[in-house]
Amino acid sequence: MTPDEMLARLLYRDGLMLVVDxxxxxxxxxxxxxGNAFEDHFDxxxxxxxxxxxxxxxxxxxxxxxxxLGRHRKALASLGKLFKQNKVGKTYWAVVEGGPAEDEGQIDIALSKLDDSRGWWMKPDDNGLPSLTTWKVAGRGDGMTWLALEPVTGRTHQLRVHCAAKGFPIIGDNIYGTAPRExxxxxxxxxxxxxxxxxxxKDAIKVAAPVPEHMRERLAACGWRDDQ
Structure with a gap:
């Protein structure tokens, strides 16, 4: 990724914080x-x-x-505290296979690591860490649903495991869903x-990311429009 390509992904900037796409x-x-990592290009x-x-x-x-991103150590400490205390609002869009019958709801399923050999892979586990996701249907298509998901807790792979556990895995999920490994x-x-x-x-800072190319077709099939 060139410096210009990284700069083109900048969504927000102030003295403490950046938001990138x-x-x-x-x-x-x-x-x-x-291997290559996104943070390698933060210079x-x-x-x-x-x-x-x-x-x-x-x-x-x-x-x-x-x-x-935090721009310096003091900013990182402030942001880290906000994330740890779940004070940062986070909304995700997902296109899932099938979908829930209801129009909104919660998924309350505790999670734990699958096993030590699988790194960050997770599993539903009654004895795991409490994990809560709220969701709303934003649109429906043929055999798929566009969901707006809000993770109340911030567990690794939480949204992916929760959607799969409820029977509507996220399209393209090759760990918890039905997508092939390659x-x-x-x-x-x-x-x-x-x-x-x-x-x-001051008011909270609200930043939105554009819809990536690979999601546009299926979102449009669920009723999304380019001006949303």
Whole structure:
């Protein structure tokens, strides 16, 4: 990714925080096996500061959309506290196979790691960590549904496991859903909006990410329009 390509993904900037539009298919940070990572390209986002910004939270490799960065250590500490206390509003858009019969609801299913050999893969587990997701149907298509999901808790892979456990896996999910390991559609999960109450005497900062190319066709089939 060139510096210009990274700059083109900038959605919001102020003295403390940046929000960038993460593309699918790239991890936010380098794992134990190395390889390319999204944060490797953050030097283009310094805007005169001595250090590049750093991640205030994480998105899955295959998830796209709003990713919040702190511009320096003090900002990262403030943002980290907001995320830890679940004060940052997060709305995801997903296109799922089938879909719920109702128009809105909650998914309350505790989660734990699948096993140590699978890294961050998760599973439903009555003895796991409490995990809560609220959802609303934003549109329906032929054999699929467009959902607006809000994770009340922030467990790894929470939205993916919750949707799959309820019988409507996210399209393109090759871990918890029905997509093949290779050659299937890209995961249809977008970090659509973040709402960050960063400043005490100002309104919360609301930032939305554009719909990525790989989700446009199926979202349109569920009633989404390009001006939404």
């Amino acid at each position: 993460k593309p699918p298919g790239i991890p936010v940070h380098r794992g134990p096996k190395g 283009a986002l310094r805007f005169g500061l001595p250090r590049r910004p750093a991640l205030a939270h994480r998105l899955d490799r295959d998830t796209s959309g709003c990713l919040v 050659g299937g559609p890209v995961l249809h999960l977008l970090s659509r909006e973040v709402v960050v109450p960063l400043y005490k005497n």
